[in-house]
Amino acid sequence: MAAVKSDNQHRAPNAPALGLRFLLLAGLSITLLVIDNRENYLDGIRKAIGASVHPLRVVVDAPISTWRWIVETSTSRNDLQLENSRLKAERLLTQARLQKYAALEAENTRLRALLEATPHGSERIRVSEIMSVSANPFRHVVVVDKGSRDGVFDGQAMVDASGVVGQVIDVGLLSSQGILISDPDHALPVEVNRNGLRTIAVGSGDFARLELPFLPNNADIAEGDLLVTSGLGGAFPAGYPVAVVESVTRDPKEPFASVTATPAAALNQVREVMLIWPGEPEGNADDGDSEAADSGTGGNAGPAAAESTDE
Amino acid sequence: MSNGRNTRRLPVLLSIVVALMLSIVPLPAAVEAFRPDWVALTLIYWAMTLPRSYSVGTAWVVGIVVDVAHGTLLGQHALALCFVIYVTVKFHLQLRVFPLSQMTATVFALLALHQFLLFWINGVAGLHTEAVTYWGPVVSGTLIWPLLSMLFAGIRYRVRSDA
Numbered sequence: 001m002a003a004v005k006s007d008n009q010h011r012a013p014n015a016p017a018l019g020l021r022f023l024l025l026a027g028l029s030i031t032l033l034v035i036d037n038r039e040n041y042l043d044g045i046r047k048a049i050g051a052s053v054h055p056l057r058v059v060v061d062a063p064i065s066t067w068r069w070i071v072e073t074s075t076s077r078n079d080l081q082l083e084n085s086r087l088k089a090e091r092l093l094t095q096a097r098l099q100k101y102a103a104l105e106a107e108n109t110r111l112r113a114l115l116e117a118t119p120h121g122s123e124r125i126r127v128s129e130i131m132s133v134s135a136n137p138f139r140h141v142v143v144v145d146k147g148s149r150d151g152v153f154d155g156q157a158m159v160d161a162s163g164v165v166g167q168v169i170d171v172g173l174l175s176s177q178g179i180l181i182s183d184p185d186h187a188l189p190v191e192v193n194r195n196g197l198r199t200i201a202v203g204s205g206d207f208a209r210l211e212l213p214f215l216p217n218n219a220d221i222a223e224g225d226l227l228v229t230s231g232l233g234g235a236f237p238a239g240y241p242v243a244v245v246e247s248v249t250r251d252p253k254e255p256f257a258s259v260t261a262t263p264a265a266a267l268n269q270v271r272e273v274m275l276i277w278p279g280e281p282e283g284n285a286d287d288g289d290s291e292a293a294d295s296g297t298g299g300n301a302g303p304a305a306a307e308s309t310d311e
Numbered sequence: 312m313s314n315g316r317n318t319r320r321l322p323v324l325l326s327i328v329v330a331l332m333l334s335i336v337p338l339p340a341a342v343e344a345f346r347p348d349w350v351a352l353t354l355i356y357w358a359m360t361l362p363r364s365y366s367v368g369t370a371w372v373v374g375i376v377v378d379v380a381h382g383t384l385l386g387q388h389a390l391a392l393c394f395v396i397y398v399t400v401k402f403h404l405q406l407r408v409f410p411l412s413q414m415t416a417t418v419f420a421l422l423a424l425h426q427f428l429l430f431w432i433n434g435v436a437g438l439h440t441e442a443v444t445y446w447g448p449v450v451s452g453t454l455i456w457p458l459l460s461m462l463f464a465g466i467r468y469r470v471r472s473d474a
Contacts, residue, residue, distance in 0.1 A: 018366065022397040025371045029393060032386030037436045042385050049379040053331075056380070060332050141382055170382050177382045268340065 043171075047148070050172035057143060057175060061131045123237055124277040126150070130270060131175060140183040140203065142166070144273060147174045151277070155235045158273040163241040163264025164188070164229060165273050180267050181242065182207050190242050191230040195220055198230050201242055201261065207268040210243050212259040217250045219257060227261055237278045322466050323365065326353050327373060335380055344447040347455045350377055351425050354392060355399050355418060356463045359407060362400040370396035383429075384436055391428035395421050411457055419453040 036042050128146040146152050148171045156168040158178050166180040179186050186203040190212075197220060201210045215221060225245040231238025243261035250257045330349035338346055350373060357365040374389030381388070399406065399421060406417060426445045 018397065018400055022367045022393060025367055025393050026390055029371065029374075029386035029390035033384050033390065033432065033436070036385040046379055046385060049376060053376060053380045056328070056332050057335065060336050064337070139382075 046170065047172055050170075051174065054172065054174050057131055123279065125274045126277070127272050127274055129272050139185070140166075140180040140205070140207070140267070141169070142178050142180065142273075143175050144168075144178055144275075145175055146275060147172045147176050149173055152176050152275060157236045157240075157276045157278075159240050159276060160265045160270045160273050162266070163243070164236060165265045165267060165270055167235055168275070178273070180207075181210065181263060182267050188236060188242065189230045189233040190227040192221055192245075193226040193228045193241075197221060198232065201227060204260075208262055209246070210261045210263055212245075212261060213256060215257050215259050216255065217252065217257045221245060221248055221257070221259060223248060226264075237276055319470055320364075322470050323357050323361070326357075326463065326466070331373075331376065331380065334377065344444050345451040346448060347452040348422060348425065348448045350388075351392060351395060351422060352418070352452055352456060352459055353463075354396055355421055356460055358396045358399045359403045360463075360467065362403045366400050367393050367397050384432065387429060387432045390432065391425050394428060395425045398424070411460075414460070415453060415456050418456045419449065422449045422452045 032042065126146070128144045128150075131143045131145050144152075144158070152168055152171050154168060154171055158165040158167060164181055166178045166183075166186065168176050169179045170177040180203070181188060181201070182203040182205065184203050184205040187200050189198065190201045191198045197215075199212050199215050199219075201212055204211050212221075212227075223245055227242045227245065229236040229238055229240045229242055241264040243263045246260050246262045248257055248259050327350070330353040333349040334346070354365070354370050354373060358370070370392040371389045374387075374392040375385065377383075377388040377392070378385050402417075406414060409417065426449050430445050
């Protein structure tokens, strides 16, 4: 066999035997597995290799983003005008609503001061795009195009226009991975907006369903209740909508009611997510270019009212 | 000699890079569960035909890259690929002379072993996913194997006749 013969010449003369090499590498993998599962010493290595994988992600993402660009640039003038007028109307509405919120926020701060409670801190928000790259096939994970270079940190909250999307689990240099709230391994502390009842929302593995497994049968919860983040876990800032209760089944035999909820955000079709830096002043100078949220406020309401308010 | 070696290496490395890219291309949710494990298939082919150059070491390095790209535990794919490639290299002489049907059956077993290891490691680490989702890639990978091995054989033939 010519192939085998010529192949023989490529090998170093005293390379260790196959079985030995396999055992060594398997031992090394198991060590890595154990360390990676328990500690996070390996983040540096992960980041270094991740940076070399980044070009692959960009190449994979390229045809899809090019297609999107073509679709965008070839939209007819008529469509653009329609969209423009729709957006203008929408902006008018939101601004009107925000004016009310600005007053409410001021009132809230005043009342909290009267109660001697700590006022809610402000937060900085930055839009980042989800890359068209699928990550771990067994989990609900997305890749976003911001990394440690942009100040993304582990555990950072991701939200979209209608609610919480997930949180960052793995920060690379130029891109990061985020876990969605629908992942079966994800749980987040929520409260019922109506009465402040606190519980935990656990992912179900289905994009359109969250489970609330820790509510007793007599808990005051009903279909249609809005669940918002309670801020107790520390990862998510308080007050973002998470889900709407879809069904409540109370079985007297069981200690807990079985409650399911529909996520507020469309988890499997979001294109852009907003990353939140809690406790930072809004509109920092260092992120002027991608601060998309406050571009249209006209300066009357101020950045505080324009971007994000806590409640 | 080194020139000939480079021209032989390039297509193999390229095929591995393309396999990595195919493994992160977004697919619609319905097809996602049946995405063949391109990386494992590619490595099995090259380990079977050129076991001296592409063996457990290559599999391990590629496995680590897959782990990082997919955000799985570091070492998970490395261990699974390493084991599958070890078995492949161990039996590469038999595998090479198998008729296509028998070879495809063996590839099915290898892919099943690979998925089982991934599943098992996830289980030990306490990460839970539905067991059903692990079997899609095994089925699709087996179905795609005859085509893929013909494609790779074509690449090899062309490269060798060029060199």
